[in-house]
Amino acid sequence: MSVEIIKAENLSKYYDDFLAVDHISFSVEHGEIFGFLGPNGAGKTTTIRMLTGILEPNSGKVKIFGLDMKRHKIEIRERTGIVPEMANPYIDLNAMQNLMLMGKLYGMKRREIEERSIELLKLFNIYEKKNAKVRAFSKGMKQRLSLAMAMLPDPELLFLDEPTSGLDVMSARMIKRIIREEQKKGKTIFMSTHNMQDANELCNRVGIINHGKLVAIDTPEKIKKIGEKHKIIELSLYPLKFQKDAFEEKIEVLGDKIRIYTEDVDETIRKIVKYAENENLKILTLNVEKPSLEDVFMVLVGEGNE
Ligand SMILES: Nc1ncnc2c1ncn2[C@@H]1O[C@H](COP(=O)(O)OP(=O)(O)O)[C@@H](O)[C@H]1O
Ligand SMILES: [Mg+2]
Structure with missing residues (x-):
């Protein structure tokens, strides 16, 4: 009870x-x-x-x-x-x-x-x-x-x-x-x-x-699920010349890592590849991640795009 x-x-x-x-x-x-x-x-x-x-x-x-x-x-x-x-x-x-x-x-x-x-x-x-x-x-x-x-x-x-x-x-x-x-x-x-x-x-x-x-x-697990439709693409580019405005997605730059929040992984990766080609940048790493509780928190409180 x-x-x-x-x-x-x-x-x-x-x-x-x-x-x-x-x-x-x-x-x-x-x-x-x-x-x-x-x-x-x-x-x-x-x-x-x-x-x-x-x-x-x-x-x-x-x-x-x-x-x-x-x-x-x-x-x-x-x-x-x-x-x-x-x-x-x-x-x-x-x-x-x-x-x-x-x-x-x-x-x-x-x-x-x-x-x-x-x-x-x-x-x-x-x-x-x-x-x-x-x-x-x-x-x-x-x-x-x-x-x-x-x-x-x-x-x-x-x-x-x-x-x-x-x-x-x-x-x-x-x-x-x-x-x-x-x-x-x-x-x-x-x-x-x-x-x-x-x-x-x-x-x-x-x-x-x-x-x-x-x-x-x-529960923390269910709150993470709220964010499950969102994925995070983490990438690093060389040289580190990155224009946030080139994307409409929510983006965070942490050190040499760029984190892009997206609901459509396929489309966003295509955009990244095209962007890298146009700007003559090399993609050093690219990972697709599930959001952590912290990421969901960012999505919920809407403070990821500063
Ligand atoms: N005594 C107070 N007089 C006027 N504004 C206050 C007072 N205490 C808190 N606030 C304001 O109320 C809001 C919530 O504050 P608070 O409850 O301390 O938030 P938290 O603990 O989450 O940081 C904040 O914007 C804060 O500036
Ligand atoms: Mg407090």
Whole structure:
């Protein structure tokens, strides 16, 4: 039986007269890792702030654990862990003091906070630094501590706003591993990201948001299927003299590689060959590829032709 843990109904948010989140609806079921994927400025943080009761929506309704956010904010908060976009530990306190403070906010007993803190500091590999002021922490260490603070009361639901963004490889990997472990323990995770790779390897389902609108919501594999009628021809030419305007297809130039998005591989290859002949260019390589999740994302958010 599926249990709805998060339900967003017709959520909107204006900043003055700018519509940052545009009537979005979706739900997340118990035990899912749900990825909220979108470019910068898409409305991810604003949505998370509404889902966690920090920001009041202009329209729509949030239900968490089946409870209405407006009427049950305190109970929802007690059962939820939040890692905001900006790391939130106090830099003048040490790691242990930050955890103690968070535990008190959650109403936990001192003994319980201490035991759980030690367990989490070890899990996140910052136990040796427990007495060091957070001021001296790297970005990755701060983020690991933020996640430890959110996990302190062992919440059923975690909201993580870009948990791996801008981190060193080791911290990012550790955080992803711990997110998976939390899921195995039966927790539900809602995470935002602008990183397709993270969404692909971590999430059971992904919602793609662009300019405040939800443009797709499905499993990573099914989202890739949306783009299946598109193929990508990747080629390199010598010398690298390439006029994008010669083609009407969506084109990206990455280093010495030219990527052409097409629905008609045969026709586009013929055009490429003719172009190379006319311009006296040599075709060094030419591959036809299936779109990755990132490519589909580019097609959906329409930002491949800059
Ligand atoms: N406090 C605010 N006041 C005015 N505009 C804001 C505010 N916060 C965010 N915005 C704007 O709303 C849009 C969505 O922002 P945000 O939710 O932070 O997106 P994301 O987290 O996906 O990068 C952006 O255009 C951003 O500039
Ligand atoms: Mg954000």
